[in-house]
Amino acid sequence: MHILVIGAAGMVGRKLVAKLARDGGPGGRAIDTLTLVDVVPPAVPEGFSGSAEAVTADLSAPGEAEALVARRPDIVFHLAAVVSGEAEADFDKGYRINLDGTRYLFEAIRQEGLKAPYKPRVVFTSSIAVFGAPFPDRIHDEFFTTPLTSYGTQKAIGELLLSDYSRRGFFDGIGIRLPTICIRPGKPNLAASGFFSGILREPLAGREAVLPVSEDVRHWFASPRAAVGFLVHAAEVDTAALGDRRNISLPGLSATVGEEIAALRRVGGDKAVALIRREPDPTIARIVAGWAQDFDTRRAEALGFRAETSFDAIVRAHVEDELGGVVGG
Amino acid sequence: MHILVIGAAGMVGRKLVAKLARDGGPGGRAIDTLTLVDVVPPAVPEGFSGSAEAVTADLSAPGEAEALVARRPDIVFHLAAVVSGEAEADFDKGYRINLDGTRYLFEAIRQEGLKAPYKPRVVFTSSIAVFGAPFPDRIHDEFFTTPLTSYGTQKAIGELLLSDYSRRGFFDGIGIRLPTICIRPGKPNLAASGFFSGILREPLAGREAVLPVSEDVRHWFASPRAAVGFLVHAAEVDTAALGDRRNISLPGLSATVGEEIAALRRVGGDKAVALIRREPDPTIARIVAGWAQDFDTRRAEALGFRAETSFDAIVRAHVEDELGGVVGG
Structure with missing residues (x-):
């Protein structure tokens, strides 16, 4: 099994990589290859028995997503993002990294699938920032997304793209709001x-x-420990239970x-x-x-997510x- | 007053242009200039006393949106879209016209405003296709958007962009779901x-x-007559009442x-x-x-939209x- 982690140098990314290197992939499957990507050099985990490669790349630069996807990973974790404050301060950078970068990745997977059948699992970290006040005391999974930040807007657009690319069969995506x-x-x-x-x-x-x-x-x-658990579970959960509603608020x-x-x-x-x-x-x-x-997270709980x-x-x-x-x- | 109509050769666009030429702009204000744009040559209305120019242009081609916006229209009607069936049949074309075209337009307005203060009203025609089954018998304005077509996805993304560009003050936008x-x-x-x-x-x-x-x-x-009324009303309604929730389902x-x-x-x-x-x-x-x-459209009704x-x-x-x-x- 080959796993690609984009955003591998971030706090959650590092912990995810450590867990994968230690425990194997979803369902305990052996990981042959870990490709770790970030805009700063990601650390390669010590003691990992498979092949691990660190790649310094910016997903929003032309050709980068294609090169990563050409390796045909079985699972793609897309954690890379400009955070909320920076996306608000630098409008262009936020849209370039958070929207264009995500779209380039999704589109590279579609194009790879046009060459030869390919349908990886894609785990996209979204955010509760897709919701904007006023909202109910408990936000349920059918509440509308009216972000009040550019970051939240970019994540909400990522969710829509993920749903459409999944519905069309280009990949098997799940978006999780941490x-x-x-x-x-x-x-x-x-x-x-x-x-x-x-x-x-x-x-x-x-x-x-x-x-x-x-x-x-x-x-x-x-906790960070729960966040890593969410990511691994999202990579193995049966997405048939999600139907066309691929984005969920996690517990x-x-x-x-x-x-x-x-x-x-x-x-x-x-x-x-x-x-x-x-x-x-x-x-x-x-x-x-x-x-x-x-949040009312009964949908994610029914899928086995636990916090x-x-x-x-x-x-x-x-x-x-x-x-x-x-x-x- | 200068009004730009993008998608002026379509059925609703033609009727909107005829009404503007006959009755003047929002609030009965005189229209000096009508710029009419479509991928096929739009008809210039007969008997219009102001200056009317027909432009054949594809908004998704580089530079086209900038050229249109450089004329600094006071009101921009953005009606242009590849329809649902075509966007589903031709994935690339749908995203190019409905997503990229819309984003280029919004971004051209932002860039124009960076040169000298500029904040037009933007009226964007969205669609009830942003909603996907299952939904309640009456869909209210806080129901989530889970489109089941690429067209609906592209419209939902347009809504999010419109909200964010409006929130940031780049233009004064309103998205109307016809x-x-x-x-x-x-x-x-x-x-x-x-x-x-x-x-x-x-x-x-x-x-x-x-x-x-x-x-x-x-x-x-x-009716088509109601649709034209919606567009004109959207161009004159007080958007302060919308707050940051710029997209509404119409009656x-x-x-x-x-x-x-x-x-x-x-x-x-x-x-x-x-x-x-x-x-x-x-x-x-x-x-x-x-x-x-x-639909439960009490929000649009309170704003004066009538069907x-x-x-x-x-x-x-x-x-x-x-x-x-x-x-x-």
């Missing part, structure tokens, strides 16, 4: 959503973190900042919680107020996967 | 929907027509084939009805079964506008 990933490892960043991870990650490592919103702010979460945990802090207290104690510094930021509060808080059901589990996953089981830095 | 136009004038064609018009148009002119489905088939209709009449025939009987008598020949066609019946039957409320009115509009008031050929 919850906000928490606890995101690594350094604090400037994303408006950064504090959701920061107020857990930093105190768990013995460092201070800033909380810019009130404790009653509610949002939608899954997550709807929780408040207060519930995050309560979980932190149970795992890291009062000492960890004391490292959270409250600095209300009206700008961030306003941005976050427009975000989805909860954490408590913030304690999300925190434990971080302590195990990122801190070697040790709290407190 | 009902099925009935009674479509002209010769019978091979469209699966053709009989909805044919069973009225042909008998009203004293000719036989074929009915391939049963009388209980329900669908969603508006129509939900009616069965039986109700069509009853209206024909009232206007044309038993003699006209006797010209309908019943020839059940399982293929057409199956296609039509997947089409929307009714016929009876099939008698639809038939009368046809007799007045196409037959000079004379039934029976």
